[in-house]
Amino acid sequence: MRIFFVSDIHASNHCYRKYLNALKIYKVDVGILLGDLTGKLLIPLVEKAGGGWETNFLGRPVEVNTQEELASLKKTIEMVGYYWIHLTPDEFNAMSSSPQKQDSIFKRLALERLTEWMALADERLKDTGLKVYMAAGNDDIFEVDNIIQNSSTMVNCNDQVVMVGDHEMATFSWTNPTPWDTPREKPDEELEPMLEVLISKIKNKEKSIFNFHAPPHGFALDLAPQLSKDLIQAVDRKIHVGSLSVTKMIKKYQPFLSLHGHIHESRGIQKMGKTTMINPGSEYSEGVLRGVVLEIEKGKLKDYIFTSG
Amino acid sequence: MATEKVFARKASGLVRGLSMVDAFGVGLMNIGLSPSMFFMISVGLLIYPGGNLIIAAILGFLLGGISFPLVWGILGGSMPRSGGEYVYNSRIISPLVAAAESFGNAFAWVLWICTLAPYVVNPGLTMLFGFLGLDYLNEYVTSFWGLFLLSSLVNLLGFLLLAFGMKFYAKAQRVAMAIGLLGTVVCLLVLTFSSHEIFVSSWNALAAKYSSLDYNAFLTAASQAMTDAGAVLPTTWNWPDTIGLMIAGSWLIIYSYAVAFIAGEVKRPDKTLLGGSFFACLIPTIIMVWCGIVLYRTVGYDFTVAASYVDGAGAGLAGYTFPWSTHFMGLAAILNQNPIVLGLFAISFIAFSVWFVAMSYLAFPRILFAWGMDRIGPKWFTDINYHTATPIKTMALLFVIGEILLVPFCYYNDFRAGFVVTTLEIVSVFGVTAVAAVMFAYRKKVKNIWDASPYKNWKILGIPVITLAGILNLIYLTILFYGFFFTIEGFQWWPYITFAIIWLLGIAWYFFWKRRNRKTGIDVDMAFGELPPD
Numbered sequence: 001m002r003i004f005f006v007s008d009i010h011a012s013n014h015c016y017r018k019y020l021n022a023l024k025i026y027k028v029d030v031g032i033l034l035g036d037l038t039g040k041l042l043i044p045l046v047e048k049a050g051g052g053w054e055t056n057f058l059g060r061p062v063e064v065n066t067q068e069e070l071a072s073l074k075k076t077i078e079m080v081g082y083y084w085i086h087l088t089p090d091e092f093n094a095m096s097s098s099p100q101k102q103d104s105i106f107k108r109l110a111l112e113r114l115t116e117w118m119a120l121a122d123e124r125l126k127d128t129g130l131k132v133y134m135a136a137g138n139d140d141i142f143e144v145d146n147i148i149q150n151s152s153t154m155v156n157c158n159d160q161v162v163m164v165g166d167h168e169m170a171t172f173s174w175t176n177p178t179p180w181d182t183p184r185e186k187p188d189e190e191l192e193p194m195l196e197v198l199i200s201k202i203k204n205k206e207k208s209i210f211n212f213h214a215p216p217h218g219f220a221l222d223l224a225p226q227l228s229k230d231l232i233q234a235v236d237r238k239i240h241v242g243s244l245s246v247t248k249m250i251k252k253y254q255p256f257l258s259l260h261g262h263i264h265e266s267r268g269i270q271k272m273g274k275t276t277m278i279n280p281g282s283e284y285s286e287g288v289l290r291g292v293v294l295e296i297e298k299g300k301l302k303d304y305i306f307t308s309g
Numbered sequence: 310m311a312t313e314k315v316f317a318r319k320a321s322g323l324v325r326g327l328s329m330v331d332a333f334g335v336g337l338m339n340i341g342l343s344p345s346m347f348f349m350i351s352v353g354l355l356i357y358p359g360g361n362l363i364i365a366a367i368l369g370f371l372l373g374g375i376s377f378p379l380v381w382g383i384l385g386g387s388m389p390r391s392g393g394e395y396v397y398n399s400r401i402i403s404p405l406v407a408a409a410e411s412f413g414n415a416f417a418w419v420l421w422i423c424t425l426a427p428y429v430v431n432p433g434l435t436m437l438f439g440f441l442g443l444d445y446l447n448e449y450v451t452s453f454w455g456l457f458l459l460s461s462l463v464n465l466l467g468f469l470l471l472a473f474g475m476k477f478y479a480k481a482q483r484v485a486m487a488i489g490l491l492g493t494v495v496c497l498l499v500l501t502f503s504s505h506e507i508f509v510s511s512w513n514a515l516a517a518k519y520s521s522l523d524y525n526a527f528l529t530a531a532s533q534a535m536t537d538a539g540a541v542l543p544t545t546w547n548w549p550d551t552i553g554l555m556i557a558g559s560w561l562i563i564y565s566y567a568v569a570f571i572a573g574e575v576k577r578p579d580k581t582l583l584g585g586s587f588f589a590c591l592i593p594t595i596i597m598v599w600c601g602i603v604l605y606r607t608v609g610y611d612f613t614v615a616a617s618y619v620d621g622a623g624a625g626l627a628g629y630t631f632p633w634s635t636h637f638m639g640l641a642a643i644l645n646q647n648p649i650v651l652g653l654f655a656i657s658f659i660a661f662s663v664w665f666v667a668m669s670y671l672a673f674p675r676i677l678f679a680w681g682m683d684r685i686g687p688k689w690f691t692d693i694n695y696h697t698a699t700p701i702k703t704m705a706l707l708f709v710i711g712e713i714l715l716v717p718f719c720y721y722n723d724f725r726a727g728f729v730v731t732t733l734e735i736v737s738v739f740g741v742t743a744v745a746a747v748m749f750a751y752r753k754k755v756k757n758i759w760d761a762s763p764y765k766n767w768k769i770l771g772i773p774v775i776t777l778a779g780i781l782n783l784i785y786l787t788i789l790f791y792g793f794f795f796t797i798e799g800f801q802w803w804p805y806i807t808f809a810i811i812w813l814l815g816i817a818w819y820f821f822w823k824r825r826n827r828k829t830g831i832d833v834d835m836a837f838g839e840l841p842p843d
């Protein structure tokens with residue numbers, strides 16, 4: 001059985017379309033797309049007095065004057081996983097002073113894009129026989145689960161145990177606390193009982209797959225730059241930011257495979273006892289789809305290859 | 310537009326924190342100021358005695374100091390990831406070329422250990438012992454076994470600096486940089502605040518103390534030694550040798566490319582990388598020009614050439630009995646006999662040289678890690694130590710290969726070995742990346758990246774600046790390659806035959822792993838294959 005596992009594409013249209021195509025190109029039997037699925041930034045395209053639009057994009061001021069330039073900018077914004085909205089200067093000022101309004105527009109745009117994605121999957125994967133499992137991550141609002149649920153081809157596997165070939169797979173979208181106070185995060189003491197409940201549904205734990213968004217704490221899969229109080233990353237200090245409860249669960253139940261995401265820069269593979277733990281990393285902001293193809297045979301991970309397309 | 314027009318929601322994400330000063334520091338550290346100056350002066354003037362240090366430094370900056378920051382800054386600013394040239398070359402040219410290039414690069418990092426660990430001993434330790442009156446030890450440390458054992462210790466030190474994790478490494482790096490910079494600047498200040506007359510009288514006073522050649526006698530003896538070796542002590546500079554000297558001074562420019570390895574962590578990568586690498590070329594050039602001016606003014610033009618020739622040749626000079634050699638720091642030592650100041654000179658040189666060795670332990674395991682991830686190497690290439698988060702296994706591999714190759718390098722102990730490593734990098738790292746820069750704006754497969762690049766509209770006569778910079782870079786690199794390959798007598802062929810074998814091995818390595826993995830159902834091409842977004 002061949003699995004293609006990807007995580008953290010953060011609303012990148014490019015990465016999502018590449019993912020759908022990769023399922024066929026890599027000739028996989030099963031696809032797993034783990035969160036985070038939604039984007040982080042909203043780019044307001046503000047009307048200029050004399051015509052055209054202005055904004056800030058990728059840290060620099062940008063002005064466009066023609067419809068062609070505008071279309072090209074929108075496509076690039078979507079490629080890197082951001083959202084865009086047309087605003088007059090007055091609307092921009094009103095939105096700048098209203099966090100509630102920003103939240104509501106973010107939510108609407110995030111769900112709209114995800115709905116478009118599900119429609120695209122239904123169109124492209126129909127009649128292919130491919131099984132694709134999808135779940136949210138800590139950055140994703142709870143409404144995301146319902147959108148996936150409504151797809152006819154994608155299987156929402158969040159907080160469930162599903163069969164992947166002969167293997168039971170448990171999926172968990174929550175993480176330990178981050179500095180950003182994201183929608184799905186809790187202290188490790190609270191995550192542990194949640195994980196225990198989920199794992200208790202697995203019959204054969206040794207042959208199971210853990211599909212947990214948070215990587216285990218203390219490995220090469222959870223190294224991130226240390227942050228200052230202002231969330232500025234340190235020059236050269238990296239620290240472990242993974243979940244202690246995830247480490248505990250893997251150590252205790254020893255599934256043969258454990259899939260993770262969350263820490264984009266810690267792409268890697270590592271063993272803990274009988275468990276092979278993998279984080280494929282993410283480079284969504286450049287439209288690059290990072291993932292890992294897994295060959296599973298006779299209940300074991302026979303081989304793997306990290307991909308970058 | 311006064312206000313920032315972006316809305317962010319509560320989602321995990323990093324704020325890039327490194328400034329232009331940080332980027333400049335990374336570039337400068339990789340240049341390693343005083344060993345690069347030593348290489349340009351002592352090794353450069355040995356081969357090109359008619360070269361002018363000041364003009365060569367400025368010429369090198371005009372050709373390389375502008376094109377290098379443009380090539381590496383624009384590529385890094387357009388693809389702000391911390392993977393260095395492998396990122397650009399695999400995307401713009403092809404994964405196979407990037408893989409072959411990185412094979413050559415990995416070998417270059419091994420060779421830096423073999424070249425620069427002996428530099429720590431000679432001229433580093435020999436300089437220290439000479440300055441402190443312990444020159445009787447030099448005979449032992451420069452013998453084959455002395456050089457090999459001490460170079461092995463440096464190799465081990467490089468390993469240990471990384472073995473305890475990046476936090477420890479970062480602290481050590483700051484100390485090394487502070488000492489290195491301080492020693493170099495103090496050395497130049499000593500030369501700056503002395504006149505030619507004081508230098509001559511100081512030299513003659515020391516000559517009397519050590520029963521050595523006085524200023525004029527040294528000049529005569531060195532001139533005769535050069536004549537005996539088929540060279541001529543010039544009375545003034547000439548253009549061909551100055552271009553040759555520019556080639557020897559290329560270390561002060563090309564190694565600023567290291568800023569590419571922090572592209573993923575800098576604020577405003579579109580400006581920071583370009584600015585950081587530009588200043589990392591400019592400041593060493595200014596220091597080198599400063600050094601050239603004070604050497605010519607204080608030491609004298611012909612004496613600087615003669616002294617550098619004698620130091621670079623490494624065979625000594627009959628009648629010269631000072632306990633240290635006549636490199637630029639040795640010339641400054643004539644003017645200041647304070648043991649603390651002299652110790653600082655030598656330790657600054659040692660600090661920069663040790664740092665070069667440590668850099669190999671930073672870079673080599675990361676290259677092997679990337680191979681392991683792409684399955685063009687064994688799986689253990691990706692193993693990371695639990696406790697220190699360091700790739701101990703590949704570091705140990707580097708230590709062993711380094712030890713093996715240290716044997717011939719210590720046996721021959723030729724300063725010019727540095728030319729060999731740079732030549733390998735000119736082709737395998739810089740040349741390939743310059744080609745990628747030329748292609749960037751026209752390559753269909755990276756059109757999306759180019760369209761989003763902040764430099765898309767940077768054009769001169771309708772041609773993208775990145776293309777022009779790539780062409781200028783290739784011209785500079787071609788001059789360097791020609792200089793390294795064709796103008797160094799007696800040191801021409803064996804390294805290049807070795808390079809050809811390495812590149813062939815790189816291609817064979819790639820296809821071996823491709824075939825091996827296919828047997829288990831994994832196609833290595835999947836690691837790099839293009840995925841259509843539509």
